[in-house]
Amino acid sequence: MTKYLISFPSxxxxxxxxxxxxxxxxxxxxxxxxxxxxxxxxxxxIDESVPPVLVDGDGTVTEGTYPQTKQLEGGxxxxxxxxxxxxxxxxxxxxxxxxCAQEVRAFGYDPAS
Numbered sequence: 001m002t003k004y005l006i007s008f009p010s011x012x013x014x015x016x017x018x019x020x021x022x023x024x025x026x027x028x029x030x031x032x033x034x035x036x037x038x039x040x041x042x043x044x045x046i047d048e049s050v051p052p053v054l055v056d057g058d059g060t061v062t063e064g065t066y067p068q069t070k071q072l073e074g075g076x077x078x079x080x081x082x083x084x085x086x087x088x089x090x091x092x093x094x095x096x097x098x099x100c101a102q103e104v105r106a107f108g109y110d111p112a113s
Contacts, residue, residue, distance in 0.1 A: 004087035026097035043077035
């Protein structure tokens with residue numbers, strides 16, 4: 001089975017403060033459904049209050065990220081499902097729960113992971 005990254009940037013989720021609890025409940029329900037189906041690997045949101053750093057092989061730490069990345073934030077889920085079609089179905093469920101479109105990417109196969 002292939003692992004898929006399903007994600008969205010923070011700016012895509014435009015939800016009022018009063019709707020946040022409903023969005024949270026809906027997204028947690030999808031997570032629980034994915035866990036019950038045995039496809040959930042892990043997920044969560046990037047803590048945007050902690051700035052990113054780059055770490056070189058010699059241990060040098062530089063504040064910031066790769067210039068082409070600009071920013072990496074938002075919500076992420078990794079699911080292991082039997083097909084791209086299944087990943088798209090889960091992405092649609094998350095899109096409904098989070099009230100925003102989801103990006104789907106397949107991880108390359110690595111027999112060691």
